[in-house]
Amino acid sequence: MSERIAVEQKFLPDLLGRLSSLARRIFLAGGILPIVLVVAIVGFAIAEPRFLTYNNLFNVARASSFLVVVSMGQMLTLLVRGIDMSIGSTEALVSVCVALVMATVLAGDPNAPWLAIAAGIGAGMAIGAAVGAINGIGIAVFNVNPFIMTVGMLSILSGIALTVSGGMPMYGMPKQFGEVFAYAAPLGIPAPVWVAGGVFLIMYYILNWTPFGRRIYALGGNIVASRLAGISTRLHMVMAYVMCSVIVAVGGVLLTARVGTGEATLASTHVLESITAVVIAGVSFFGGIGRVGNVVLGAFFVTLVTNGMNLLRVPSYQQLIVLGVLLILAVVVDQVRIKMMQQVRAE
């Protein structure tokens, strides 16, 4: 008996010690994301059995695809040591213009829904590229602080979207738009998830396997060294913002298809959520560090938390509080991680 107690007394601290050192290693290698993801899934599954059903996970996957897409855009700005506060209003402006163009083309020829859809999506992408170019040029050429530049653009874009739409939802898009881009599910996978997967593959390829992607990281890591190495830093910086806004525009198009109208107040929570997703995913605010695969998981995690809170009937006002706390905690934990990594180095 006493032997058994002794074994237990030895075993328990030993196990705890091993678990904590394992957690420490996972934390140092991958940041806080793997840990909080597991905690959230286990926690919600215990609190609400419906959480882990196929139907619910299907819903989370579809709901997260919008945030996954825009977070990959946001990631690019953090990689070059910037930020994009204007992504929500970019999506809103894209939404309004996509709806306007589609409705106009469709009204001109009611038998050409696909022409309308193509024109609308083309317009949305063009707006994304233009917004990104303005952000990028303001930041890279005129040296406006990224936060200030994009907050200014937030106000401008939001103002344009509200002016164009008159503050009302815009109707008149072809019904095929929603059918295909929101509700179709080839091979049982929702269309927005397919699109998010496509954006992920392109981002993964560009960031990890092209000279351009490597230079984006280099630029964020040390802009002076990059310039001295002959990299055209301004061009790369502008391109990072253009890519960001184009990707965000893709998110805007998908969301518009989902809600079925052009909305000037679309996606207002995306700025906070995307920054939270990206920071939790271990993308550094100081540039040059971050993996696109983790960003996908980070955005999935943020959506998962929202979904879990919905299932637990947490009121949406209080969800805002949770999201804010999450963002701040993610940054704090990131700082702790950097300190711990430096200690490991010193050892």
Added chain:
Amino acid sequence: MDQVLAPSRPAAGGTSLLKASGIVKSFGGNRALNGVSLDVHENEIMALVGDNGAGKSTLVKILSGAEVPDEGTIHVSGRLAAIQSPHDAHDLGIATLHQNLGLVDCFDVPQNVFLGRELSTKILGVLPLLRRAEMVERTKALLRELDIRMPYLDRPVSTMSGGQRQAVAISRLLLGDIKLIIMDEPMAALGVHEGQKVLDLIQRLSLRGISFLIVSHNMEHVMSISNRVAVLKNGNLVGVVPTERTTRQDITSMIIHGRV
């Protein structure tokens, strides 16, 4: 002492590698360089000294392509060269090691060595694809050839010592056909032991036919490593003297008084 004022007098080795003539550069109303002419020979280690604000950094930036001169010409191996960018300089065989080393801290060794010169192929004729494995292999080969030992290559260089970082930065320069390495205060941030290692590396490389132009405040290093010393003051070249025929005091006096 007259004969030492002599860019015309060739040092051991003799032929001109890099010849700058009448270089003028102003920033706003401020004239940083006032018609400086300098001639670095093949196989030579030239030290460039001068007080703060003498124009050393500006001259180094111009020779390395980071700045474009207002007036003056540069010849490389006897040919007129238009150096508009670090790329141009590199194509002419001139590479620069900056004081901050120009390393990206969060990058590992191969990523830093190939920074801005990434190897890639085109798939389907259009899509670029980094040749990552080849860059790692070529980095290993390069370090072996330079006799630089590193415990690991796949960690961020921010985790490395000052001397290791310096070695990464130097080996980075030697990728490609480099004839002249310009160094801005190469030993400034290093301890004695590590500084000596870098001096050894410079000497080893100079035996392989690479010339150096080294900006330094450290007179001991200057005297121990250079073949000739060039002195700048207030944007003018005071003179170029062979190291073996001068003393620390002479050079200090040139730096302070602006004459031999």
